[in-house]
Amino acid sequence: MREVDPKSTSRALAFELWMKAPMPMVTLIKTLDVTSLVRLSRRRGYKFNMLLCWCIGKAAAGMEDFYLLPVGDKLMEYDRLAVNTVVTTRNGGIATCDIPVSTDLEQFHQDYLKFTGQVHESGENFELGEDYMVIGTSALARYEIDGAVNIYAGCYNNPFLIWGKYRKKWLRATLPVSFQFHHTQLDGIPAAEFLERLQREIRQL
Template sequence: MKEVNPTETSRAYAFEMWMNAPMPMVTFFKTLDVSRLIKISRKTGMKFNMLMCYCIGKAASAVKEFYMLPVGDKLMQYDSIAVNTIVANKGGEVSSCDIPFCDDLSKFNQSYLQLTRQVAESCANHDLAESMVIGTSALTRYEIDGAVGMYSGIFNNPFLIWGRYKRRLLKTTLTISFQFHHTQMDGAHASCFLDGLQKEIDKLSY
């Protein structure tokens, strides 16, 4: 992770326009076809949430804007991406767990299982400060049509939220919300990421 001069990056105009905006976050909604993830989860025993996190990391890693993030009043550049998941811990509360993204699904799955188990038992967050972290929150017990994340003014990280998937006659769908800081990316970049996410889901194999 290193600080970069915004004027020397492709985000120069966005940094000037949005860094001091009172509400610089943008939220997109998209309904995904997650039938393939359901099939793989049932076949292999892999967790659906893990597969979603993997596909999110995979799609994000192909969009260069994900490797930059406004932090405080600076623009930071990262060499790696992590995907965060919220874990129910043994104390009956929730803890935060950052999982380093790895292109190898088996290795990512191992990290996911190990780290979420560690966080659940210790009730201590696992943070990766040196990675650009994509937040996620899965409210899988509930059917929701969408959610707009809170802008704290402290964390500018991109964030995805989803609820329970919906079974249809021929496919299973999942509506997600994607919140991002306008300094980090524009709508076209966000749309490219969401299209990429669907493509990664569709071609995932194991």
């Protein structure tokens, strides 16, 4: 992670406009076709949540905007991405876990099982450190929701995705996903493009 001069990046105007905005977060909601994730999960024994997190990481990794993030009053640049997921702990609580983004599904799968298992047992958050730009996620997998708008605390500007239970109709499965992002990091068009990329990654499975 390193500080960069906003004027030297494509986010110069956005930095000027939105860094001091009282509510700089934007939320887009899109219904995804997740049929291929459901089928692969059943066929190979993968967790559905792991597969979706992997697709999120792959979609983000191909967009340069995801490697920039406003932190405090600075714009920081990263070389690596991670996806964060919420884990139920052994004592019934919850904790969060970072998984490094990988283009290799099996590598991501092994990291996912290792780190989430560690968090489940210890009950403590697992963070990869400041070298990673982290994409937050939260799955309310028992409940059908149409969308969610996350809180804005002013200290956590990372992009964040929330989803609930996928819906089955005939031979298809769909899932509404809420995507929140800081306007300094992304404009509406690249944010919508990210969701399109996510859908393509899912279908390619």
